Amino acid sequence: MLNLNDQVQQQLSQLGLRRITEVLDRVAQDASEKKWSYIEFLHRLLDEQSLARRDRAAEYRTRMARFPYRKALEQFDFSFQPMIDEKRVRELATMRFIENGENVILLGPPGVGKTHLAVALGLKACQAGYTTLFVSAQNLIEQLSRRDERRFLLRQRVAPYLAAKLLIIDEIGYVPFDATASHLFFELISRRYEKGALILTSNRSYTEWGQIFGGDTVIASAILDRLLHHSVTLNIKGESYRLKEKRKAGFVGVTQ
Numbered sequence: 001m002l003n004l005n006d007q008v009q010q011q012l013s014q015l016g017l018r019r020i021t022e023v024l025d026r027v028a029q030d031a032s033e034k035k036w037s038y039i040e041f042l043h044r045l046l047d048e049q050s051l052a053r054r055d056r057a058a059e060y061r062t063r064m065a066r067f068p069y070r071k072a073l074e075q076f077d078f079s080f081q082p083m084i085d086e087k088r089v090r091e092l093a094t095m096r097f098i099e100n101g102e103n104v105i106l107l108g109p110p111g112v113g114k115t116h117l118a119v120a121l122g123l124k125a126c127q128a129g130y131t132t133l134f135v136s137a138q139n140l141i142e143q144l145s146r147r148d149e150r151r152f153l154l155r156q157r158v159a160p161y162l163a164a165k166l167l168i169i170d171e172i173g174y175v176p177f178d179a180t181a182s183h184l185f186f187e188l189i190s191r192r193y194e195k196g197a198l199i200l201t202s203n204r205s206y207t208e209w210g211q212i213f214g215g216d217t218v219i220a221s222a223i224l225d226r227l228l229h230h231s232v233t234l235n236i237k238g239e240s241y242r243l244k245e246k247r248k249a250g251f252v253g254v255t256q
Helices: 004-014 018-034 038-065 086-092 114-127 137-144 151-163 179-192 206-212 217-229 241-249
Strands: 103-107 132-136 166-172 197-202 231-235
Touching: 004 018, 018 038, 038 114, 038 132, 086 231, 103 114, 103 217, 114 132, 114 166, 114 197, 132 137, 132 151, 137 151, 137 166, 137 179, 151 179, 179 217, 206 217, 217 231
Parallel strands: 103 197, 103 231, 132 166, 166 197
Antiparallel strands: none
């Protein structure tokens, strides 16, 4: 016959309270040494379980976000990019922009940390409980404009990009959009307008966005009108991190 401790462990396992099972002995020892009340002992156990459940949920959201890599905001070298308003970035990390349905647009040349900041804010969103989805602009358009699908299925293909509380679209401007892709992108932006937050990164200034959308300045203006209505723009004009690393390794400035 099982002793009382084994019975409790078995019951916790049956109820799916795995974290309490793991910490029960330690918390019970703390309770004995610190003379906790019964209610405080129970509170500590439930707190451990709640934290574990929150962490698992955050990890699930992070996996589902499809980040290309994981880089935290704490890893970003603000001293290397003094043009960035660190205070503004820290404010964005509070996630109020998501609650307000606002957009964050990161502009700058390749290698200055736009994607790192986008991923870092996305990770914060996952930890804060927001569903998040990361996609490159090229992959997004490929998914939306597949020609082997009938038109009515567009609603199904666009659904994940509408459902995410935060949608991150990376590298707008590296590959030009044709007319069909431009209109699909406009439709997505319009349907998320004032309903869901966006983070976008681009290597093009706003005056060049007409070139991104096949020279169609009308649709570019319509897209920007919706994006910029409630938005924060961070224009990064610093040096490329990749060039910095190459220089440190001796690959830049070496005569061939």
